[in-house]
Amino acid sequence: MSSPTWDPALYTAFGDHRSRPFYDLTGRIAAEAPRRVVDLGCGPGELTATLAERWPGALVEGLDSSEEMLDAARSRFAGRDRLSFRHGDILHWEPEDDVDVVVSNAALQWVPGHQGLMGRWLEQLAPGAWLAVQVPGNFSAPSHALMRELAESSQWDHRLRGVLRHTDPVSEPRAYLELLLDAGWDADVWETTYCQVLTGEDAVLTWVRGTGLRPVLDALSPAEAAQFEEQYNQLLYDAYPSAERDGVLTTVYPFRRIFCVGRKPERA
Template sequence: MRWDPEAYLGYADLRSRPFFELIVRIDERSPRRVADLGCGPGHLTQALSQRWPSAALEAWDSSADMVRDAQARGIDARLGDVRDWSPKPDTNVVICNAVLHWVPDHTELLRQWVTALTPGAWLAVAMPRNVDEPSHTLVRDLANEPHWRDILAEVVAPATDILDATSYAELFADLGCEIDAWETTYIQRLTGNDPVLEWLTGTTLRPVKASLDDEEWQRFRTELAPRLREAYPQRSDGTTLFPFRRVFAVARVR
């Protein structure tokens, strides 16, 4: 299953905002090593090197396409699954933005990371929490219709349960961490034709596209588009308002 860096960067400014609201809560001035897990095309990893220029910077992503884009930006990105990553002894900051909702049993992975990190290290995670929103339920409903069911029913099933902010706070508190957790719903103001469909194409619909040939993919898009237009109607000024929910947690290991 491939990522398309160009599609992902189609709404780069809007997709970047949660990242910066996450890292601003990390109160670390001079980390020795910073890990960006799920670095994508590297445009946000560059911001980490600017904030902490003296730190060694690790960047991981499971997509070869994303890693190539990150490397083209001068990031020393490596291909790898976050489930295989473990912190080096000098790791002070770990950032995992918009990744763990793809990872089954990610809460166990968070526990492993906290246990492996040294005292004083920071772990900052953010995940979309939209699985019950029309943008996602409409995709699942279409994928479960007779024509698509055999191909897509399992593909669009949520990979993992995304908890609420309180539950992540409890998870980290039980591990002895200092914890800051919160949720935000961004009202994205999108423009263009079928903008919610285009937004989803860069993320949520990626497994669908990977499972279909070109003709099937175009048919799926054609069937999904009017449903999304009804759920997210275009305003008289030509914009479409798209609520997008995120959950955040920043933990400091004691």
């Protein structure tokens, strides 16, 4: 499966909802004065920049495979001292000797076999280093299950076969915990379901359009994509009913996320 294309403006349209898990994740990192901090899958860079503010003495680097996202990040943060962004594939990234903190927020679900990558990083990172990862755990939620069912229908299967991954892009929390513990790391793993309140018409479709729907939209022509979205949106209306509250159309969208933070013990 090729990497999806990204729209930085659409991705950041739900900034508060997308940033909260990042802060919940990085709040568990207790590093005091890291030398180098790397954000794998940095997107448009706003959250990466907060790492530079938190650790002003560190070299902070964002890595992403989307040139659109990197263009947005470089434009916004041009000239920021000790903060940089570069193009790269997480699959081929390896930590340098001075990397003390690695963060990956809502990115590894796009990397098949990322658990093996994490295992390699656990070996390669220096004693005292931190690894903090957050991935969505909602692939069995109606928003994703309905998308897969529609893509597999007789109308769309010939165009979308193999485009969407199924229910195994991420592991369950226990598997990540055991991965860290088996490597000898101190580990903190948990999950949270955020009951997000989205506003406006077609709120769930707009949310998913910025992330999980990207591979489908990339695989179809504009006319086909519009038809798929119309059919998918009708399914979402039934799964996520909306209600008007104080004159505002609102939709509750539960979103489960999985977090793991680990620290490699110092050498004895």
